[in-house]
Amino acid sequence: MKRFSVLFLIFLSLTFTIIGLKPVFSISTTNIYKQGIYTLSDFNTAKDGVYSVSNVSATENMSIIITDKEQNILQSIRLKTNSEKHNTIPIDPNDTIILLGKGAVYINPVELTE
Template sequence: MKKLIPFLLTLICLSFNTIIVTPALVGNVFKEGIYQLSDLNSSPNNLYTIQNVSSNDGVYIAIFDNKNTITTQSVKLGPNSLKYKLLPLNPTDRIMIVGDGDVYISPRTAE
């Protein structure tokens, strides 16, 4: 009985002090849909890298101009892909993501 009370008190204290850690990637991870460049954390030089961070599903990415008629770039990314450098984007471009994967888009520096 003497050991049970401190154990229960410790258990109760630990259950109230659980911390949920959110990964830093979450703000730039996108799922299937159509996004404008303004949805991203915009880069001053409009250069981005793109990566599929899903471990199971591939994705297809297409980038359209402001009239949504011309595909300026398209790429298919498999599960856990390496980073892929996108061409410079215009602020009015739209990014279409098709597939069940999770796409991480991050700004890159000019090289």
Template sequence: MKRFIVFFIILSCISFNTITPTYATTLFKEGVYKLSDLNVPEGEFYSAVNLSKENEVLLQIYDEKQVLLQFLKMPPGTKKVNLVALKPTYRIVILGNGQISIT
């Protein structure tokens, strides 16, 4: 009985750690992000905010053929900016030392 309880507790801890959805990650720093890795539903509209109070950030959205769909130059403390409808095949490129929140 003790083995079953210990096994159940360990299994529960492992399963709760692996169930965390990747789309919950909405803070992004400099880099290239593939939206299929973030489980973005197709056709949803999002907005972006530059959370940095000191650094400017450049945000670029590319489609599957590497065609630039949207380019944003976001000064420090930018309010919400609407993004194009995102698809899982799109890529987001972020340049700069700021941090962007996508909601």
């Protein structure tokens, strides 16, 4: 039985490499952020400084607050569980992004078309 299990796992991993599928546990979560204080250098840079944000948590709400270098609030977004994508205002390199809540937020650069 032990030999069968080992052979099964080897063939399963070979199948993934041949077909080009990625197992769920190997998908990168580099754009998912938890509660904390971030700067623009922590994210993938956007050409126009605009990012799409969505709450990927199924049970917890999240809040995003964007402040300038004098801590004036520029934008505040409340994200409900499994929210749709919302675009931020253009963020400058000196701005601070504050994430509040126990969930996780997916932040991805947006390319604006004119």
